[in-house]
Amino acid sequence: MSDALPTTPEAVRQRAAATSNRKRRRNRSAPRQWRRRGLMAAYIVFVLLPIYWLLNMSFQSNTEILGGLTLWPEDFTLEHYSKIFTQSSWYMGYVNSITYVLINMLLSIVVALPAAYAFSRYKFIGDKHLFFWLLTNLMAPPAVFLLPYFQLYYTVGLFDTHVAVALAHCLFNIPLAVWILEGFMSGVPKEIDETAFIDGYRFPAFFVKIFIPMISSGIGVTLFFLFMFSWVELLLASTLTATNAQPIASVMTQTKGASGIDWGALAAAGALTILPGIVVVYFVRNHIAKGFALGRT
Amino acid sequence: MSKVYNNRAWWLILPMLLLVAFSAIIPLMTVVNYSVQDVFDANTRFFTGTEWFKEMLNDPALQAAVLRQFAFSLTVLAIEVPLGIGIALIMPRKGWQASIVLILVTMPLLIPWNVVGSIWQIFTRGDIGLMGWSLRELGYGYNITASPVDAWITIILMDVWHWTPLIALLCYSSLRSIPDAYYQAARIDRASNWSVFYYIQLPKLTNVLVIGVLLRFMHSFMIYAEPFVLTGGGPGSSTTFLSQSLTTMAIGQQDLGPSAAFSLIYFLIILLVTWVFYTAIMNMQKDDIKAEA
Amino acid sequence: MEWMVWTTPTLVFFLVIAAILAGMTAWEVISPTVERKGFLLISTTRGDRLFIGLLSAAYIHLVVVGFTPLTIWVALGASVLWALILMRWG
Numbered sequence: 300m301s302d303a304l305p306t307t308p309e310a311v312r313q314r315a316a317a318t319s320n321r322k323r324r325r326n327r328s329a330p331r332q333w334r335r336r337g338l339m340a341a342y343i344v345f346v347l348l349p350i351y352w353l354l355n356m357s358f359q360s361n362t363e364i365l366g367g368l369t370l371w372p373e374d375f376t377l378e379h380y381s382k383i384f385t386q387s388s389w390y391m392g393y394v395n396s397i398t399y400v401l402i403n404m405l406l407s408i409v410v411a412l413p414a415a416y417a418f419s420r421y422k423f424i425g426d427k428h429l430f431f432w433l434l435t436n437l438m439a440p441p442a443v444f445l446l447p448y449f450q451l452y453y454t455v456g457l458f459d460t461h462v463a464v465a466l467a468h469c470l471f472n473i474p475l476a477v478w479i480l481e482g483f484m485s486g487v488p489k490e491i492d493e494t495a496f497i498d499g500y501r502f503p504a505f506f507v508k509i510f511i512p513m514i515s516s517g518i519g520v521t522l523f524f525l526f527m528f529s530w531v532e533l534l535l536a537s538t539l540t541a542t543n544a545q546p547i548a549s550v551m552t553q554t555k556g557a558s559g560i561d562w563g564a565l566a567a568a569g570a571l572t573i574l575p576g577i578v579v580v581y582f583v584r585n586h587i588a589k590g591f592a593l594g595r596t
Numbered sequence: 597m598s599k600v601y602n603n604r605a606w607w608l609i610l611p612m613l614l615l616v617a618f619s620a621i622i623p624l625m626t627v628v629n630y631s632v633q634d635v636f637d638a639n640t641r642f643f644t645g646t647e648w649f650k651e652m653l654n655d656p657a658l659q660a661a662v663l664r665q666f667a668f669s670l671t672v673l674a675i676e677v678p679l680g681i682g683i684a685l686i687m688p689r690k691g692w693q694a695s696i697v698l699i700l701v702t703m704p705l706l707i708p709w710n711v712v713g714s715i716w717q718i719f720t721r722g723d724i725g726l727m728g729w730s731l732r733e734l735g736y737g738y739n740i741t742a743s744p745v746d747a748w749i750t751i752i753l754m755d756v757w758h759w760t761p762l763i764a765l766l767c768y769s770s771l772r773s774i775p776d777a778y779y780q781a782a783r784i785d786r787a788s789n790w791s792v793f794y795y796i797q798l799p800k801l802t803n804v805l806v807i808g809v810l811l812r813f814m815h816s817f818m819i820y821a822e823p824f825v826l827t828g829g830g831p832g833s834s835t836t837f838l839s840q841s842l843t844t845m846a847i848g849q850q851d852l853g854p855s856a857a858f859s860l861i862y863f864l865i866i867l868l869v870t871w872v873f874y875t876a877i878m879n880m881q882k883d884d885i886k887a888e889a
Numbered sequence: 890m891e892w893m894v895w896t897t898p899t900l901v902f903f904l905v906i907a908a909i910l911a912g913m914t915a916w917e918v919i920s921p922t923v924e925r926k927g928f929l930l931i932s933t934t935r936g937d938r939l940f941i942g943l944l945s946a947a948y949i950h951l952v953v954v955g956f957t958p959l960t961i962w963v964a965l966g967a968s969v970l971w972a973l974i975l976m977r978w979g
Contacts, residue, residue, distance in 0.1 A: 338686050339686050342701075345757065348726065353714075353718060353719075368723075368729050406615065409611075410611040410612040413609075414612035417608035418609075419599075420605070422602070423602060423605045424603055424914060424917050425936065426605075427936070427937075431871070431940075434874060435866070436620050438818075438870050439863065440839055440863075441818065441820075441839075442820060442839040442842045442843050442846070443859040444624075445847065446627075446846055446856075447626035447630075450893075466615075467619060469615050533708055533709060533821055534843070538847075548710050551710065551711070562724065565714055565718075566714075568711075572707060572708050573706070575706075577706070581699060584695050587765065622893070625899075626893045626894070628903075632896060632899060643896055645961075646954045646961055649951065649954050653956065864944075864948065867944065871940075
């Protein structure tokens with residue numbers, strides 16, 4: 300908006316005032332700017348320090364780790380990473396985790412889109428109570444459901460499959476998706492739906508061709524949250540799997556051997572679990588910032 | 597926005613409903629069934645009525661866990677919400693710094709919960725951890741396996757590290773949606789920073805903060821993996837929170853009946869808190885609509 | 890269904906809940922609810938009052954079972970009475 304030329308005298312005056320103010324502010328608040336950057340830097344250090352320590356450990360041999368505290372790897376080694384990438388019991392943990400996360404994201408978003416549309420556009424019997432019930436599932440502690448889940452998936456023959464974990468994570472991911480998407484959809488004016496229907500669109504065509512592209516950043520944010528909560532959950536994931544679909548979280552427990560903890564492998568495995576997250580944030584970084592503006596801001 | 601009354605909307609809800617019901621209602625029914633019986637296996641079980649509920653409600657260890665849980669949840673909320681708002685306010689809005697800061701700040705959110713525990717375990721150990729070692733070098737006898745105070749502070753620090761980004765992220769997104777014109781108007785009026793925050797930014801933040809507080813409350817209430825990995829609930833039971841008590845009972849001791857009864861009590865607490873929150877949010881939004889109209 | 894270890898009391902419990910929900914839906918279709926403010930001081934619909942009734946019934950049961958020597962039937966009676974009061978004047 301600031302690039303367009305002002306057209307009314309009012310706008311011209313406003314713009315001049317804004318520019319002069321900005322200049323004045325820039326001169327006046329240089330120390331404030333630096334204080335702001337300093338605080339930000341301090342927080343970033345607080346965030347990064349534990350992660351740096353993890354990386355530091357992952358590049359040290361176990362004798363160096365236990366031999367004494369070193370601030371950086373003096374005897375730089377990739378042995379832990381090469382172990383993870385060559386032993387299938389290790390790297391399959393990552394593959395399994397990513398598989399069930401992707402299945403879950405797909406399932407959740409496909410059923411949540413129409414449901415969120417219904418909540419944002421229509422009133423119907425029991426709508427508020429249904430929405431509240433969904434929210435309560437978001438809050439249901441996984442610990443409560445551990446045993447019945449085990450029994451349920453064992454009975455239907457899904458135990459130790461990726462689908463089982465993906466379905467179990469739907470418990471909290473679908474309500475979350477509906478909640479976030481409903482906010483975004485309510486931000487889209489209803490006139491758009493009406494115009495499309497007058498133009499002769501039927502609901503499915505309208506929904507896929509017009510409506511979904513309009514809330515694409517909302518979908519991006521939703522997918523980010525779905526990824527996040529499915530990727531980080533491990534209690535259900537490790538209870539519902541044994542060997543075939545074992546998530547990386549439970550593979551990591553095998554670092555606890557008889558002779559103590561294999562710190563290096565633990566650190567390397569941990570460091571690798573951070574990577575997919577960074578990739579996902581990188582892709583949605585612009586959507587995250589813009590995204591919530593469309594939602595309930 | 598005025599909504600149309602149309603019961604055919606149920607058809608749009610149906611697939612979602614079936615999927616969630618499969619994951620939520622069947623297991624919940626099973627928990628209720630467990631809670632009134634002493635179950636050895638599907639064929640060997642005895643009806644016990646309300647006995648487990650009586651036992652669980654009067655169990656001092658569980659009562660202590662509930663109190664500890666509330667203390668923990670309220671403490672982390674009290675720290676994370678103001679800190680998150682503060683960080684959102686100082687995060688750069690434009691340019692390459694904005695992207696980098698955004699990615700760095702978000703990072704802790706995307707680390708699996710047990711890895712968060714491991715990271716802090718490695719970081720705080722007295723012999724090999726940077727923080728533990730430094731504190732000891734400075735002369736403070738830091739030991740999370742012996743001192744409940746150290747364990748508590750460490751867990752709270754870990755949770756702040758882990759979850760403040762969520763609040764910060766929500767607030768940041770919301771702040772970015774404030775049109776520049778508002779700030780310009782404030783500058784022309786020579787508004788102080790504080791009044792810019794109070795009259796322009798905070799009202800905009802309220803809605804996302806409600807979401808943030810709700811999400812944070814629930815997740816802190818069911819915290820399990822991080823303290824389990826970091827302290828194992830110790831020293832003693834000073835950092836044993838509700839989920840851990842429950843999991844120990846259900847998986848460790850295979851006490852299906854008592855743990856089911858305990859689950860239901862736990863669930864009812866959460867249901868009540870959620871309902872209070874939800875009603876508050878809905879009434880707030882209703883007031884907003886009235887104020888606009 | 891064997892693994893769900895059903896018992897008669899829990900089966901009855903869930904059937905009653907299902908019946909109440911079905912009944913409320915039918916009632917809503919026949920005569921839609923009007924939001925109103927009663928002694929609860931927040932405006933509620935019929936469904937809201939039912940939910941508040943059920944939730945408080947659960948807490949009444951917990952208190953009676955956990956901390957008093959009374960039988961559970963006292964709790965049930967009190968809950969039904971309280972729910973009716975809520976539905977009528979809440």
